Amino acid sequence: MSFTANTPEQQKAMLKDCGVSGIEELFKDIPKEVAPKSFALPRAHAEMEIQQLFDDIAAKNYTHLTKFLGGGYYDHFIPAAVNDLAGRSEFYTAYTPYQPELSQGTLQAIYEYQTQICRLTDMEVSNASVYDGGTALYEACQMALKQTKRSKIVLDSGVNPVYRNMLHSYTTNLSIDFATTEVTHGQSSREKLFSELDDSTAAVILQNPNFFGSIDDHSDIVEHCHEKGILVIQSVYPVAMSLLKTPGEMGVDIATGEGQSLGIPLSFGGPYLGFIATRKKLTRKLPGRIVGRTTDPAGKETFALTLQAREQHIKRQKATSNICTNQALCALRAHIYLSLLGKEGFKEIANLCHSKAQYTKQRLQQIPGVEVKESSPTFNEFTLELPTNAEDIVGKLVERGIAPGLPLGQFYKGMENFLLVAVTEKRTKYEMGMFAEILEDTICQ
Amino acid sequence: MIPKDRKYTQAHEWVKEQDGELIVGITEHAQEELGDITFIEMPEVDEKYEQGADCAEIESVKAASEIYMPITGVISAINEELEDEPEKVNNSPFEQGWIIKIKDYDQSQLNELLDAEGYSKFLEDSQ
Secondary structure, X not given: OOOOOOOHHHHHHHHHHHOOOOHHHHOOOOOOOOOOOOOOOOOOOOHHHHHHHHHHHHOOOOOOOEEOOOOOOOOOOOOHHHHXXXXXXXXXXXXXXXXXXOOHHHHHHHHHHHHHHHHHHOOOEEOOOEOOHHHXXXXXXXXXXXXXXXXXXXXXXXXXXXXXXXXXXXXXXOOOEEEEOOOOOOOOOHHHHHHOOOOOEEEEEEEEOOOOOEOOOOHHHHHHHHHOOOEEEEEEOHXXXXXXXXXXXXXXXXXXXXXXXXXXXXXXXXXXXXXXXXXXXXXXHOOOOOXXXXXXXXXXXXXXXXXXHHOHHHHHHHOOOOOOOOOXXXXXXXXXXXXXXXXXXXXXXXXXXXXXXXXXXXXXXXOOOOEEOOOOOEOOEXXXXXXXXXXXXXXXXXHOOEEOOEEHHHOOOOOOOEEEEEOOOOOOHHHHHHHHHHHHHHHHX | OOOOXXXXXXXXXXXXXXXXXXXXXXXXXXXXXXXXXXXXXXXOOOOEEOOOOEEEEEEEOOOEEEEEOOOOEEEEEEOHHHHOOOOHHHHOOOOOXXXXXXXXXXXXXXXXXXXXXXXXXXXXXXX
């Protein structure tokens, strides 16, 4: 008998058992708008034909563009050693082996990753990572809700709208009260933020630099919130951490972020890397895996998963998170990337990003009709106001080989002419100049 | 050894009346079943709980399990020493390893709990 036998006779017999006349009737419960238009599949293709078909589809992607695109995900250089080491067969597996008896290498790498995240954010405890920056933010909310036994989360409008979308879809069916402050593209409005705080507020979520690129020192917000027993969650851009005041220095309770910039290629939304780090007092609320260092019976240094009573395989229905794995391969890439650069190299990257962004900003603001929305210092990303619709401009520049940034109209009403521009260490002076010239040319047309 | 100066629940908690309060802990049998205890999540003092409600949670190296309120009442104290030394519950479950104290409790419910002999028999029967 063939392993995947499904002959017309067998189909007929199965349909008869189900009491339906045919495939169409079997699937009649599927709403028309989502149902396949036809169940008649195309003929079987040869492997060579299939390969050609998908090559042709993939070739439609604009992968050759000079990228000034950001919004949480950035075009950073990845040293070849990252691919090489992370691709070794000892590490390269879809399933993360956590057994200490046979996975000391994996566990040590995770432990060192956690250490790096703590040093990057100046926090005390990090977990082994979660899926992405948005997931990390959602998990941080759950920690705060559980810790404070309160029900409201106040979101600053400078938090990445992609993350905010994720938060809302994660929490649609939970009784969490979300309040978002009115949009300002500069630093967080203290007045607007504080007016949302009340006795039921568990946490405030901030982002630094915020979605519009503004750098801020949130220390005063932290102080104000702590007086009211409110926790502060801050989402950060890891590359900026070597230059900016860190979440730890600001007194933040939970730091999260997207780790894609740490050696992980841009790939249409993932797989990416969420990091989450906190204070010792919140350790038991931290979700997911945590690797600890200990000694084995022979007295040798060894690594093992720790504090597992937090997790759902032990805590069952009372667990506060259903995360029971980590983004091991991406965390490994981040670990290798950070190790290769070292403290100084990492700082150099950040300095390059900042100075190149400053140069680009200067070039762009000389273009008649283009205004840099500058109300505070920026790191490697800034907001431009264009004389016409930003999405139209993007379309025209893409045709000329440049991805000029993220049009903000898709996220914010009234910002249809706004463009978010990001510059990384990869951009050359020539590319930045070309961008300015082509943008000017396009606007003047 | 099961002390005779207190009452017991079928959830392996002991309850001892002292100076108008109830002291609550877990039994020798319970600590043995749990293994090395690493953390206890305590309730808030002055919080009221109904009999049978989850009021605290014990984490050990191999399990997380609830402590059920043995009797309706108000939490009057928690054993703060367990924060740094949760192993006291393993080493001295009936004395230093007490977990919470309860005030304003329902006396009639106390009488319904098992005595040492009853708990001992319950343990034998459930094995």
